[in-house]
Each structure stands twice: as C-alpha cells, then as structure tokens.
Amino acid sequence: MARNQQQELKALQDTLYFIGGKWRIPIINSICNGNRRFREIERSIPGITTRMLSKELKEMEQSKLLKRTVYDETPVLVEYAPTEHCRSFGKVIAEMIRWGKGHREVVIRGNKAK
Amino acid sequence: MARNQQQELKALQDTLYFIGGKWRIPIINSICNGNRRFREIERSIPGITTRMLSKELKEMEQSKLLKRTVYDETPVLVEYAPTEHCRSFGKVIAEMIRWGKGHREVVIRGNKAK
DNA sequence: GTAACCAGTATCATGTAGTATACCAGTAAT
DNA sequence: ATTACTGGTATACTACATGATACTGGTTAC
Numbered sequence: 001m002a003r004n005q006q007q008e009l010k011a012l013q014d015t016l017y018f019i020g021g022k023w024r025i026p027i028i029n030s031i032c033n034g035n036r037r038f039r040e041i042e043r044s045i046p047g048i049t050t051r052m053l054s055k056e057l058k059e060m061e062q063s064k065l066l067k068r069t070v071y072d073e074t075p076v077l078v079e080y081a082p083t084e085h086c087r088s089f090g091k092v093i094a095e096m097i098r099w100g101k102g103h104r105e106v107v108i109r110g111n112k113a114k
Numbered sequence: 115m116a117r118n119q120q121q122e123l124k125a126l127q128d129t130l131y132f133i134g135g136k137w138r139i140p141i142i143n144s145i146c147n148g149n150r151r152f153r154e155i156e157r158s159i160p161g162i163t164t165r166m167l168s169k170e171l172k173e174m175e176q177s178k179l180l181k182r183t184v185y186d187e188t189p190v191l192v193e194y195a196p197t198e199h200c201r202s203f204g205k206v207i208a209e210m211i212r213w214g215k216g217h218r219e220v221v222i223r224g225n226k227a228k
Numbered sequence: 229g230t231a232a233c234c235a236g237t238a239t240c241a242t243g244t245a246g247t248a249t250a251c252c253a254g255t256a257a258t
Numbered sequence: 259a260t261t262a263c264t265g266g267t268a269t270a271c272t273a274c275a276t277g278a279t280a281c282t283g284g285t286t287a288c
Contacts, residue, residue, distance in 0.1 A: 008211050009139075009140070009143065010214075011210075011211045011212075011213075011214030011215045011217075011218065012139055012207065012210050012211050012214055013139070013214075014214040014217055014218055015210040015211070015213055015214035015217065016133065016139065016210070018214075018217065019130065020275095021275075021276090022275080022276075023276095025123075025126060025127075025130065026123075029123070037234085037235090038234080038235050038236070039233085039234065039235075049276085049277065049278075049279095050235085050236065050237085051236090051237080051238090051276085051277080051278090051279095052275090052276070052277080053236095054235085054236060054237075055276095063217075063220075063221050064220050064221055074284095074285070075233085075234060075235095075284070075285045075286075076234075076235075076284080076285090077234085077235095078234085078235060078236090085216070085217070085220050088213065088216065089213060091209055091213070092206075092209045092210055092213050093126065095205055095206045095209045096125075096126050096129040096130070096206055097122050097125045097126050097129070098125075098205075099125075099129055099202065099203060099205070099206050100124075100125030100126055100127070100128040100129035100132075101125045102199070102202065103125075103128055103129065103132065103177075103199070104125065104128055106178050106199050107177050107178055134245095135245075135246090136245080136246070137246095151264085151265090152264080152265050152266070153263085153264065153265075153266095163246085163247065163248075163249095164265085164266065164267085165246090165247080165248090165249095165266095165267080165268090166245090166246070166247085167266095168265085168266060168267075169246095188254095188255075189254070189255050189256080189263085189264060189265095190254080190255090190264075190265075191264085191265095192264085192265060192266090
C-alpha cells in the first residue's frame with residue numbers, strides 16, 4: 001500500500017497542477033467544442049481576459065495539449081487545436097462530473113445513505 | 115452537445131473546487147491510509163501546518179467527507195474517519211493518476227504518438 | 229483618415245491561499 | 259515544576275494567481 005505511492009502522488013499532482021487554474025477547463029471545453037481562433041475562444045468564455053487566455057494557451061501548447069498553427073494568409077490566421085492527449089483528458093473530466101453530481105446531493109441533502 | 119452542459123460544468127467546478135487546495139489530496143490520502151488522529155495526520159504530511167490541517171479538516175467535515183468523532187476518554191481523543199462519499203472519490207483519483215502518468219510521458223519525451 | 233477587426237503584450241493593482249510563529253488548556257510522566 | 263504530549267486557535271505576513279486597463283502593429287472597409 002506504499003512504494004510506488006510516491007510516484008502516484010506525483011502523477012496526481014501533475015494532473016492537479018494541470019487543471020489547477022480557473023480557466024483551464026473552460027478553455028479545454030471551448031476548444032473541444034470546436035472553437036479554434038483566439039477571439040473566438042475568448043468570446044466563448046464569459047469573463048476571461050485576453051491576458052489570461054494568452055497565458056493559458058501558451059502553457060497548454062508547451063504541455064502538448066494544444067497545437068498552435070499560424071496560417072500565413074492575409075490577414076494572418078492563428079488556429080488552436082486540441083491534441084489527442086488533450087482529448088484523452090475527457091475520461092478524467094467525465095469522472096469528475098459524475099462525482100461532482102453525487103457530491104452535490106450528499107452535501108445539499110445531508111447524508112441519508114450510510 | 116449543449117443543454118445540460120451548464121449543469122455538467124457546474125458539477126465539474128464543484129469537484130475542482132473540492133480538490134482545489136494544496137493539501138486536500140494528501141489529507142484524503144493520509145486518512146484513507148488509516149491515519150485517524152490530528153497529530154497523526156499532521157505528522158504523515160510533510161510540510162503541512164496545524165493551521166492548514168485544521169482548516170481543511172473543518173471544511174471536509176462540513177462537506178460530509180469526514181466524520182469527526184470525539185471520544186470523551188481521558189485525555190480526550192478525536193478521530194477523523196473518511197465517509198463512503200470520500201472513498202468514492204477514489205475513482206476520480208485513479209483516473210487522474212492514470213492521466214497524470216501519460217501526461218508526464220507526453221510532455222517529457224515529446225510527442226512521438228500522433 | 230478613422231473605425232473595426234485580428235492576435236496578442238505590457239503594466240499595475242488586488243485578493244486570497246498559504247506560510248510562519250506563537251500560543252492555549254488539559255493530561256501525563258519524571 | 260518542567261517537559262512533552264493532546265487538539266487545536268490567533269495573528270501577522272507574503273507571494274502568486276488573477277483582474278483591469280491600456281496599448282501595439284498589421285489589415286480591411288468606408
């Protein structure tokens with residue numbers, strides 16, 4: 001029950017760090033829903049500033065979660081696309097949604113179940 | 115692809131909020147590994163302060179993730195135990211570990227896979 | 229020429245999560 | 259009586275994530 005527990009905790013913290021910020025999930029959501037361009041993503045996420053979006057997109061590109069492509073048309077066009085790796089995060093998201101729904105019931109209704 | 119998306123995002127944010135802090139996961143980990151008493155938990159988590167532990171335990175009790183029991187022996191003994199609800203979080207944790215491991219490979223080794 | 233779009237960057241302000249440190253009341257052992 | 263344990267609280271500080279706001283350089287349209 002220990003040993004590679006160290007390693008698992010590390011992996012866990014990586015994941016937590018990755019989704020740590022306030023905007024990560026909304027951004028992933030937006031891009032996975034088909035938004036591709038900077039202003040488009042920005043408009044799809046109420047409340048986000050260009051500063052935060054810019055910062056997050058940069059980090060996400062470095063983490064290989066997004067692919068940034070510059071098309072040298074005129075005017076220049078920049079496209080952000082999710083990688084497979086990013087899409088693979090879907091399972092984690094699904095589990096979190098599942099748990100979050102249950103959590104809401106437990107906390108709000110009090111615990112009837114054991 | 116929308117509709118209850120609002121609701122799902124909310125559930126997701128609940129979960130994120132729940133694991134948001136720096137110490138939540140280590141504390142859950144510690145308690146699920148059998149630690150029960152305040153100082154015991156505290157010693158099992160390097161770097162945590164009594165203040166943070168106290169604060170977190172309080173919140174976690176309110177969220178029905180922990181059961182706090184005071185045994186009026188002498189000296190007084192306080193026990194923290196995980197609820198079923200807390201243990202049910204294990205699946206999320208497992209998914210996060212799984213993803214975190216893959217993430218590490220993708221980021222560190224560069225992306226050979228598509 | 230000026231207004232409006234694109235994809236951002238730069239600078240400064242603020243709030244809150246977390247840290248550091250000390251302390252309290254009670255019990256027990258030496 | 260002093261040291262060390264228990265389960266915590268109180269106060270002060272600090273750093274970092276985020277927010278607000280303005281600006282840049284290029285293109286297109288009127």
